[in-house]
Amino acid sequence: MTVEEFWNLPGDGKWRSLVRGEVVEEMPPGGLHGIVALRLGSRLERWSERGPGGSVGVESGFVLSRDPATVRGPDIFYVRPDHVPDAGVPEAFWNVAPDLAVEVVSPGEKAGDVREKVRDYLAAGTPLVWVVYPRTREVVAHTPDGLARTHEEEGVLEGFEALPGFRCAVSDLFR
Template identity: 40%
Template sequence: MNFYRIMGLMGKGSLMLHERLYTPTEFLEFVQQPENAGRWFELVQGEIVEVPPPTILHTLIGTAFARFLGNFVTTHHLGYVTADGGAYMLGPGMIYVPDAAYISYERAPHVPEKYFLAAPDLAVEIVSPNDKPHEVQKKVANYLEAGTRLVWVVYPEEKAVYVWRKADEGQMLVKKVDLNGILEGDDVLPGFQLAVRDVFPE
C-alpha cells in the first residue's frame, strides 16, 4: 500500500502541512469532507495541493470545451468526456482534475465510481492568473508521461491555446493556436475540429 503526504494551501496563500500519510482513497475522503465543500484539490506527487476555485470565465471556457468534445465523442461512440470535477489517476501519487477531458473506451471500459484509473487521452487545462509557467509545464509533462496524448493549455487573457504532445523520441512538442486558428483532434480524435474563437465567450 502506498502512502503520501498531504499539503494544502490554506487561507490567503499560506501553506499548511498535514503530518500524516494518505492513500489515494483517503485523499478522496479528505476532499469530500464537509469543511472542504467548495474547495478544489489535486493530488500531485503525493501531496494534496489546494487550487483556486475557477472564475466564471474559466467555467464558461471549460464548459464550452466539454460541450464540443462531448458532442463529437458521443456521436462517434468513442468514450467519455468530463468537465471540471472529473478526476483522473495519472499514477500512484497523482490525481488531476482537468477543466475538460476525453478518455476512450479502450482506456476506460466502464464508468468508475470515484475517479478514472488512467490518464485521459486528451486534457484541457485553463491557466489562471496565479499559475506559474514552470508549474503549468510540469503539469503538462506529468500528463504526457502518464499516457495523455494531447494536452490543450488555454490562456484566457491571450485568447490562445497551446497544444502539447509527446514526440516519438520522447521530447515535448508545443504549438500555439491563436484566436483565429483551429484545434484538431489529430490521431486522438480523428476528424475533430474546433475553432478557438468558439470557446471564448463574446
C-alpha cells in the same frame, strides 16, 4: 499520502490535487474559466456523440501515478471508449490516463504549475494536452514528442490522432 487516503479526505468544499504524495490546495476557477471550459467541453461532447463515443467530462480525478501518488483533475477530459473500464465510468478516480486533458489557465495560475500539470499528464500516457489561455485567446497543444503547437484565435484547433476528426475554431471558445 496514498491515492486511497486522498479519496477518503472529508469533503469540505476545498479544491485539491495530490501531487507526488502531497496534497495541494487550489483556488476555484473564475467566471471566464467556466464559460470557456463549457464551450470547449460541449464541442467535445458533440464530437464524441457523433463519432467515436467515449467519455467527455470535467474536473474528475485521474490517478497519474501511484509512486509517488499523483491525482490530477483536468478542467475537461476525454477518455476513448476502449479505455473506459468494463464496469463503466468509475465512481472514484479514473485509473487510466485521459486521452485528452484540458487545462484552462486562470489569471493567478503560475506558468511553472501549468507546465508541471502538462508533464504529469504526458508522463502518465496522455497523448494530447491542451492548455487554454483565455487572456491571450490561444490554445497550446502538447504531445508526447515534446512539441507544443500554438493555435491562435484565428486558427483551428484539431484533435490530431487522439481525437480523429475533431475541429473547432479557436475563436468560438472566446466569443
